[in-house]
Amino acid sequence: MNDSFADLHTHTTASDGTQPPADNVRLAAEAGLAAVAITDHDTVSGVAEAVAAGAKYGVQVVAGVEISTVAGGQDIHVLGYGLNIEDEMFLSRLEELRETRERRNELILAKLAELGMPLTMTEVKAETATLKRGDDTIGRPHIAAAMQRRGYVATVSEAFDRFLAKGAAAYASVPRIAPETAIAWIREAGGAPVLAHPGLYDDDELVERLAGQGLAGIEAFHADHSPDEERKYAELAGRCGLLVTAGSDFHGFRDGVPFHAPLGSKRVSAAIIQQLMERRGRDSQ
Template sequence: MAFADLHTHTLASDGTRPPADNVRLAAEAGLAAVAITDHDTVGGLREAMEAGLKYGIAVVPGVEISTVHAGQDIHVLGYWIDDTDPRFLSRLAELREVRNRRNEMIVNKLQELGLSVSMDDVLESLRTSKKAGDTVGRPHIGDALVRKGYVNSMAEAFDRYLAKGAAAYVNPPRITPQQAVEWILEAGGAPVLAHPGLYGQDELIPLLAEVGLVGVEAFHSDHTPEQEAHYEALAAEHGLLVTAGSDYHGERGGVVFHAPIGARRVAADIVDRLFERRGMRS
């Protein structure tokens, strides 16, 4: 059986590898398809699509949109989006501006806590790898904290400072998950709720299904087997597709974050089923 990993990140957002590397690793893992789903950007898609031709693997153009519901970060994946749609690109640029403001707010809180960290420190190692349209996120701030010796690992950076409820966590206003679903549909894509087990807000699934959600990422590297079974059943209950993703972000300090490409996989025919249920540009 052929398989797909439908959730991976690259240097275009907070991954550590170029898009072509993700595609190569997917081919080496024996996958038939891989999705590139960077945060609030489609900057890595062209390189990935070219690498797909080189390595003989299908690359699904995707994105992961950051939203907020009831004070909780909620991520919505979009597959088969039109990455040339001017309105969609403008909307993503607005989301990146919010992300940039959040980064500055986090750095300010770190400074209030007595940590000598600046945005220049965060961007120091990114100047040669980032290009226009790429995003900077919390893992990059975590990298700066590790480099400056305030923490020993990315996990400690999140636990102490960056995760929800941690000392420097901030959550500025963002669009709603419903808006993200609508934007993805309007860009010709298929919206899927990412890693719902991390939110504890199952009521979102029927609410989002009403506005066009087509799938749920039941199989994810941070889900327990019980959660995977639970969300697979919820998806079936609401007539939604079931997807799987490693949420691969590359390696930091020799540790893979979250899991290697292919660690979570689903039958590759899901790629065609997502394509069939994508929205239409308006």
């Protein structure tokens, strides 16, 4: 496995991706990957389907999650790998996070209505026709798709740029847990926590502080990082004794184009997976 590669950050229809979990595994196989992680937002509901597909395509599937947190008014995402996806406490905590996301969605719809673009939650949920599980996550991409269907915007990208991105007209935020809490939850569920795409936070002091809070690694190689940022965070990981991971942050296809990046476009040696498993939290022992 030392000569093979893994993409450790991908999303599916279980959250805000456009492809079913099995499709991500198929795409990983087509990209020549040995392994792929399913890291949906605040849910692990797509993992089982992906694991079954992994057996079919000969691809190792890493059970993962991406937890949404806030620090200093900034969204901070923490990835978890090798979790016990049947841990009842962890599943309950993820459900609480999804309920928080639902409150945020309702605030966004209220703002859109004030802007003359009314949408109902029923319309938003109609954009999730591929969802099959009750613990899938509904988020801004589904709202954006409903806006496009209504003709309020021409594309999903326009919906984000003009209305849904941070600082845009219909953006809304609600209280979220701190990243330290997410790190602790992941470890308590037997997983290895990794800080996602640190270059997006514009807060290296926070990154360095979190590096000492139980992290197993830093996602230095990411589709939204510049080469300089990739080098910087790989070096930071080395100084802190943390593993270096990589992920495309693939969210499927929007308007026929891969979003954020093609699956497998950011990859790391699959040997890192075993190293992550060796740094998991207490429930893995």
